[in-house]
Amino acid sequence: MFVDVYSVLVASLGDDREAPDEIGQHLFQYLERAAKVRTWLDAARKENLYLFLVGPRGSTDLREWRDVQHRIERDERICRKLVWLPPEEESLLERDARRFCERTFMARPWKGAFGDAEELDPLRVVLAAAQVPVTWYDVLESPNVSDRDIAELLVSSIPSTPGKK
Structure with missing residues (x-):
């Protein structure tokens, strides 16, 4: 997906809340795909390539998943990576998704009361x-x-x- 000069790949880290250690193979495939995408992007889009990864529902409450999130996001090789760990509760999904978007280039800090x-x-x-x-x-x-x-x-x-x- 392209948004202005930003290129965004979106991928799932799977549905198994109990297996955060098994995401390595999925992550490798996504990073390989991102590396291939970089080869045909222009310079501005290469610099602004993002990989948004979505964890399983309810993973936000699990320390193991938060550790995985931090490990993935600290590594900016190939592209920037952000991980959304959605809550289990349906009523919290929209608010949590907005909070995730506020961590991305989609945030609009200048919009306000004035x-x-x-x-x-x-x-x-x-x-x-x-x-x-x-x-x-x-x-x-x-x-x-x-x-x-x-x-x-x-x-x-x-x-x-x-x-x-």
């Missing part, structure tokens, strides 16, 4: 405030200012008002 176009750069929000001197823009956005000198430059760039200290 609409879809909230400011993503907190520094811009601070700089847009009326009490921030305009001269701070140059200081804060300059790549040549060291961390050690930034406070001194910010203080020295505040315009002085005659008669006030």
Whole structure:
């Protein structure tokens, strides 16, 4: 599946909650498939290749499956891998699936109470405030200012008002 510059492979880790150790062969096959897919993707899609793996229902409650999840997700060779361990309870599936999607490129952190176009750069929000001197823009956005000198430059760039200290 292609979503913008992202390429996504989706696969199952099986239905057996009791056998997380037996997923090695399945995982190898999926990684082999992902490696083959990478050979015909353009550079942007190669960098953004994901393998979403789904564990058996109820696996989220089992320590062995969480260990498998962490082991798989830490290994970013070939592609990024994310594992969803769905809950057993039907009423929790949708919420848990949303939580899984929030861990992926599909998350939309900028959507919120103030609409879809909230400011993503907190520094811009601070700089847009009326009490921030305009001269701070140059200081804060300059790549040549060291961390050690930034406070001194910010203080020295505040315009002085005659008669006030």
